[in-house]
Amino acid sequence: MSSSVIPRGQVDLVDFVDWSGVECLNQIGKNPIANALKQGYRDDDGLHLESDADEQLLIYIPFTQVVKLHSAVITGPEEEGPRTVKLFANKEHMGFSNVNDPPSDSFNISADNLKGKPVTLKYVKFQNVRSLTIFIEDNQGGGDVTKLQKISLYGTTVDTTNMKDLKKIEDH
Amino acid sequence: MRPSPAYFWLVVYSPSNSPDSPIFANSILRRLAQTPPIAFVLLVASPWFSRSVLFILSSLDPSGSLRVCMVMSSSVPQATMICIDNSEWMRNGDYAPRRLQAQADAVNLICGAKTQSNPENTVGLLAMAGKGVRVLVTPTSDLGKILACMHGLKIGGEMDLTAGVQVAHLALKHRQNKKQQQRIIVFAGSPIKHDKKTLEAIGRKLKKNSVAIDVVDFGELDDDDGKHEKLAALVAAVSNNDNSHIVPVPTGSSALSDVLISTPIFTGDGEGGSGFAASAAAAAAGGMSGFDFGVDPNIDPELALALRISMEEERARQEAAAKKAAEDDAKGEKGAEQASSSNDATMSEAGNTSAVAIDDKRRNLSDDEAALLEEALAMSMDVGKNKSVDIADTDMSDATTEDPELAHALQMSLQESTKEPVSQSDMSKVLEDPSFVASIITSLPGVDPNDPSLKDLLASLEGQSEVSFFLRLELCKSLNRYLQKKVV
Numbered sequence: 135m136s137s138s139v140i141p142r143g144q145v146d147l148v149d150f151v152d153w154s155g156v157e158c159l160n161q162i163g164k165n166p167i168a169n170a171l172k173q174g175y176r177d178d179d180g181l182h183l184e185s186d187a188d189e190q191l192l193i194y195i196p197f198t199q200v201v202k203l204h205s206a207v208i209t210g211p212e213e214e215g216p217r218t219v220k221l222f223a224n225k226e227h228m229g230f231s232n233v234n235d236p237p238s239d240s241f242n243i244s245a246d247n248l249k250g251k252p253v254t255l256k257y258v259k260f261q262n263v264r265s266l267t268i269f270i271e272d273n274q275g276g277g278d279v280t281k282l283q284k285i286s287l288y289g290t291t292v293d294t295t296n297m298k299d300l301k302k303i304e305d306h
Numbered sequence: 307m308r309p310s311p312a313y314f315w316l317v318v319y320s321p322s323n324s325p326d327s328p329i330f331a332n333s334i335l336r337r338l339a340q341t342p343p344i345a346f347v348l349l350v351a352s353p354w355f356s357r358s359v360l361f362i363l364s365s366l367d368p369s370g371s372l373r374v375c376m377v378m379s380s381s382v383p384q385a386t387m388i389c390i391d392n393s394e395w396m397r398n399g400d401y402a403p404r405r406l407q408a409q410a411d412a413v414n415l416i417c418g419a420k421t422q423s424n425p426e427n428t429v430g431l432l433a434m435a436g437k438g439v440r441v442l443v444t445p446t447s448d449l450g451k452i453l454a455c456m457h458g459l460k461i462g463g464e465m466d467l468t469a470g471v472q473v474a475h476l477a478l479k480h481r482q483n484k485k486q487q488q489r490i491i492v493f494a495g496s497p498i499k500h501d502k503k504t505l506e507a508i509g510r511k512l513k514k515n516s517v518a519i520d521v522v523d524f525g526e527l528d529d530d531d532g533k534h535e536k537l538a539a540l541v542a543a544v545s546n547n548d549n550s551h552i553v554p555v556p557t558g559s560s561a562l563s564d565v566l567i568s569t570p571i572f573t574g575d576g577e578g579g580s581g582f583a584a585s586a587a588a589a590a591a592g593g594m595s596g597f598d599f600g601v602d603p604n605i606d607p608e609l610a611l612a613l614r615i616s617m618e619e620e621r622a623r624q625e626a627a628a629k630k631a632a633e634d635d636a637k638g639e640k641g642a643e644q645a646s647s648s649n650d651a652t653m654s655e656a657g658n659t660s661a662v663a664i665d666d667k668r669r670n671l672s673d674d675e676a677a678l679l680e681e682a683l684a685m686s687m688d689v690g691k692n693k694s695v696d697i698a699d700t701d702m703s704d705a706t707t708e709d710p711e712l713a714h715a716l717q718m719s720l721q722e723s724t725k726e727p728v729s730q731s732d733m734s735k736v737l738e739d740p741s742f743v744a745s746i747i748t749s750l751p752g753v754d755p756n757d758p759s760l761k762d763l764l765a766s767l768e769g770q771s772e773v774s775f776f777l778r779l780e781l782c783k784s785l786n787r788y789l790q791k792k793v794v
Contacts, residue, residue, distance in 0.1 A: 159515060187510040187513045227484045
């Protein structure tokens with residue numbers, strides 16, 4: 135597993151993912167999205183995300199604060215790894231019926247990407263991202279099952295108020 | 307004289323990932339505050355575990371003084387679409403009275419079960435035959451709408467299963483609360499003209515969109531065109547971790563709804579489960595053998611509750627009459643007894659977490675009890691003041707004037723129904739003090755402190771630094787036995 139190079143100035147956004155809202159449609163129960171997203175799980179070669187009824191996957195990732203996305207690393211096996219990926223920013227509750235809406239970005243994953251080379255996103259489209267939906271349309275081999283090893287998102291946070299830090303002003 | 311049993315609540319709370327778990331926690335605490343038991347045990351457990359605990363406890367406790375209430379927090383909210391078959395095949399009377407009516411009963415039951423298990427659940431209705439697939443009610447938690455629609459449904463046409471399922475899926479997609487899980491319940495009564503492959507394709511599409519399905523296979527049961535096979539294939543295609551089921555219902559004497567009650571459609575997917583199993587178990591544990599008064603509390607909760615409340619009231623009235631006849635012994639004890647008999651009435655409800663109606667009835671009952679208590683107390687006070695009394699009454703008034711703590715305790719139990727949580731916690735603290743308890747017992751009229759059995763009781767009390775709830779339980783039981791002996 136090659137180590138991923140974090141682009142300068144960016145941080146790994148895994149810390150800003152709102153885990154209670156993460157959803158994935160068409161995943162197999164025993165290989166859920168956490169295997170690909172969560173710290174620790176995603177680096178474990180034995181754990182991966184697998185699709186169920188067919189090869190498409192729809193992943194919804196909300197963030198705890200507004201972020202800017204710079205690049206992403208998506209890795210998977212050669213044959214069953216994803217190929218066509220579409221990203222939608224700030225679209226809530228997408229279903230497979232509206233995946234044909236114009237995406238914020240779409241790209242094809244190459245074999246290099248599957249090994250860990252980051253995909254640079256259209257930065258201008260991801261300046262103000264509250265939630266990200268990843269639609270995986272097909273896989274490299276064209277089979278019925280798509281497998282993902284890891285999804286990492288890199289970017290920066292926009293300075294927003296963290297409600298937990300708000301404290302009552304004491305009387306001076 | 308009726309012994310006043312000490313009530314001991316066992317609250318088994320099963321939290322889940324449901325966002326309204328705090329609501330249930332609050333309702334439990336509120337209920338406990340209103341009718342405080344002597345003690346309660348809070349078990350945070352999985353549903354499976356709590357059910358087995360309930361079963362064990364109910365079998366261990368023959369005297370019925372253990373009231374067990376199981377409050378399960380709900381499962382994840384669900385949005386359900388029920389697809390009714392109203393084709394010409396439904397005129398058949400093999401399910402009484404007609405297949406369509408049998409379906410209507412089943413629909414009523416399902417709606418009730420769903421909304422009971424979680425107030426956020428919604429149910430919708432759709433007719434598959436007739437002029438075409440029609441959505442009668444979009445998912446709502448208003449049962450009245452659904453029942454009204456069932457009422458006006460006409461028979462005709464042929465059932466279109468694939469279109470029905472697809473329209474149901476669409477209706478669920480546009481549900482208001484996106485956090486609800488999607489579920490379709492199909493009543494497949496007529497033969498199916500689609501082929502297996504089509505059904506499997508639809509099933510896979512449902513699975514992809516995380517929709518679960520339950521199919522009730524009834525009516526035309528011949529396997530010539532493989533109806534059961536096709537439906538089984540559909541369910542297998544949709545099923546993800548066994549969340550979808552097929553229920554074959556053979557023609558027979560029992561109604562469609564009765565057969566359905568024992569199926570996974572009602573008992574849930576094994577997550578939180580519906581409240582039915584819980585309330586049935588609680589009813590059994592509470593000393594009532596499942597269906598009291600011949601009315602299933604699950605089917606008709608209001609009626610069952612009304613019957614139960616009126617039984618309690620009748621019992622309380624008879625009690626009060628008996629007490630007025632045997633005034634001497636009754637007076638001092640009445641305070642504690644009225645309190646616990648009102649507890650009795652309130653706690654004998656099965657684990658119904660719902661309605662304001664129940665709360666109202668409960669409060670009315672406590673008011674009745676409190677009124678009776680006031681009456682009796684007033685009588686005794688008056689009698690004391692007039693001084694033209696017999697000795698027993700004088701004892702009572704003396705006791706009252708001489709023992710301000712006793713008067714205070716009686717006063718507090720009087721105010722019970724109005725000033726609930728605060729006074730109750732005072733009372734329980736007061737009851738913990740062994741010397742106080744001992745003094746109450748000795749000052750009760752009709753109690754002879756020199757009686758050997760009572761002496762033992764007091765001796766055991768002295769030994770304790772704090773009257774634990776077990777001891778209080780024992781205390782109450784033995785006191786009642788003793789006083790019973792005295793009356794008889």
